[in-house]
Amino acid sequence: MPADGIAPPRRTPPTIRDVALAAGVTVGTASKALNGRGQLRPQTRERVRAAADRLEFRPNDLVRSLQRGRTFTVGLLTNDSFGRFTMPLLAGIEDALGAAEILVFLSNLRDDPEREAIVVASLLAKQVDGLIVMGRRSDPRPPLAVGRSHLPIVYANSRVTDPAALSLLPDDAQGGRLATVQLLRAGRRRLAHVTGPAHWESVRHRHDGMAAALAALGLDLPEHRLFRGAWTEAWGHDAVNRLLDADPTVDALFCGSDLIARGALDALRERGRRVPDDVAVVGFDNWEILAAAARPPLTTVDMNLHDLGREAARCLLAMVAGERIAGVRRLPCSLVVRASCGAVAADAAVSPRDAPPA
Amino acid sequence: MPADGIAPPRRTPPTIRDVALAAGVTVGTASKALNGRGQLRPQTRERVRAAADRLEFRPNDLVRSLQRGRTFTVGLLTNDSFGRFTMPLLAGIEDALGAAEILVFLSNLRDDPEREAIVVASLLAKQVDGLIVMGRRSDPRPPLAVGRSHLPIVYANSRVTDPAALSLLPDDAQGGRLATVQLLRAGRRRLAHVTGPAHWESVRHRHDGMAAALAALGLDLPEHRLFRGAWTEAWGHDAVNRLLDADPTVDALFCGSDLIARGALDALRERGRRVPDDVAVVGFDNWEILAAAARPPLTTVDMNLHDLGREAARCLLAMVAGERIAGVRRLPCSLVVRASCGAVAADAAVSPRDAPPA
Secondary structure (H helix, E strand, O other), rough: OOOOOOOOOOOOOOHHHHHHHHOOOOHHHHHHHHHHOOOHHHHHHHHHHHHHHHHHOOOOOOHHHHOOOOOEEEEEEOOOOOOHHHHHHHHHHHHHOOOOEEEEEEEEOOOOOHHHHHHHHHHHHHHHHHHHEEOOOOOOOOOOOOOOOOOOEEOOOOOOOOOOOOOEEEOHHHHHHHHHHHHHHHHOOOEEEEOOOOOOHHHHHHHHHHHHHHHHHOOOOHHEEEEEEOHHHHHHHHHHHHHHHOOOOOOEEOOOOOHHHHHHHHHHOOOOOOOOOOOOEEEOOOHHHHHOOOOOOEEEEOHHHHHHHHHHHHHHHHHHHHOOOOEEEEEOEEEEHHHHHOOOOOOOOOOOOOOOOO | OOOOOOOOOOOOOOOOOHHHHHHOOOHHHHHHHHHOOOOOOOOHHHHHHHHHHHOOOOHHHHHHHHHHOOOOEEEEEOOOOOOOOOOHHHHHHHHHHOOOOOEEEEEOOOOOOHHHHHHHHHHOOOOOEEEEEEEOOOOOOOOOOOOOOOEEEEEEEOOOOOOOOOEEEOOOHHHHHHHHHHHHHOOOEEEEEEEOOOOOOOHHHHHHHHHHHHHHHOOOOOHHHHHOOOOOHHHHHHHHHHHHOOOOOEEEEEEHHHHHHHHHHHHHHHOOOOOOOOEEEEEOOOOOOHOOOOOOEEEOOOOOOHHHHHHHHHHHHHHOOOOOOEEEEEEOOEOOHHHHHHOOOOOOOOOOOOOOOO
């Protein structure tokens, strides 16, 4: 047995051979001891473990991966340069995968199909156990080209044209209903909607949800109070100015994004409208750094991307284990209530604003 | 040789054995043919490559990694939940590593030391070739605990207390000088500074840069025009109101972040000050979604995080190749000119604003 004491400085990490040498056993015995396999005397097992600790031996996942046919790695593909959607989704994915000691390769494809092909080939060569694909949501995307590989893939916050694939999406229609019901419960009846480009699926669904909530009370959203444009503050500002010119009686505004809502709030303030007293406002995204800092702080729909990431990772793990999951699943949004839509009692009925307080 | 034609459906990816079988050669010959090694007849090499193409054979990086002692993977550790700093840095890292077919594991440590330890152990087990560590910049961070491993580590946008380590940082002092010189060249002389918390290193450096640029013209920044507070819009708004109460003669404002600048612009507008005519404003970050949408659009310092990421990856590759690099390196910031600080001729001298145009 080697003398105990200070190990010499080394430039390479210790191997199982070093551990075996230090413990005075064969490599086979050291391997059995560390993996908890085989018939060994408890003292031997303990001696090997102590040597491994002393040497700071770390098992090589590559070897284990080859043995087990899995690498415990997952690829996450995004096109989101701001990280606004990627970071919360990643947090949920890491929460679900962390317990399984799975790490995430992240790559930003930058909407470049050539780059996508190169990155996917590289991920396949690294034998990832599965992929999570995020995407822009203007249109359903074609399935990722992985050749004949049967790699499990989950599309998260992205819809895919392949009906045999799994897409997880926020329930935009339900989010639109939530926002609208909140405004109705605050007593508002003359609602307007300022939102993003008409060809985005999420724009259609959020509008559908709003229309359904209004219809339940026999109300509708007239064309002159519906403004579809860009996902920008400038559009929110511009649209509200047009809206107030066209219909000064509007008493509530549902904005398709928090950026739009920020522009809308600025325009309302400049036109002397008090929020929420004159016009109540609800946004969409709960982009906290913008929503909480709005004046007044913005009530907004949260897509719960963290939960969506967690569910995407759970589904991926199930698929890696052999389960087949397909179709489009929509996960519920929630409402984060701040000052911009006025206080509403938790159990307030949807009633006219002019009703006297109980 | 097997019959040509349609391959049967398979559930597992093809191996080098399948390629050898399809080409009618031994596994050793197939391996030589695909790796371009050994003495082979060109026809044989061609036949193996054709079989590999037909079967969509992808080489297994795990095997190659074990052979070469490198995995062509890198870990990126962050604490940035918004992705504001992570995504541009990642883009630069991917640009530098992409050509080398290296993929990036991203993990958000969420300022949790326990989580950091678990993630680092997992990255070490996966035999990453190196790590890039991002961090909050309030204080230098302790070196990452990697035990006796001699893994190359680069600290990016994060300073480390270990003088033998490499830290890459934006040159905040130079950025502060850039912003100030721009305001001086626009003819302003009564400058104010609204910035973040005093204990942040970047706050001190940006202020130092501003003071140096002022001193070069024999000017200084009086205490009553210096406001240190929070990295928020609300602070920018509040500080400008206090500033205008204390000194209505101020004609320029350098803000320590774009969020602060957004709050400042709102307050200036509400107080009836025209930007840039009455008060010129420069921010810091070039957080484009906020800076470009500001009213007026915000001139701001860009930390060039994309370049910083590229340099971090280049240094890491050099360290993986055996080079030793240590110390603190500061990379230059640049100025993105928009409307908020007024037009300045490209070659304008720093001259009093009252000087008549040439």
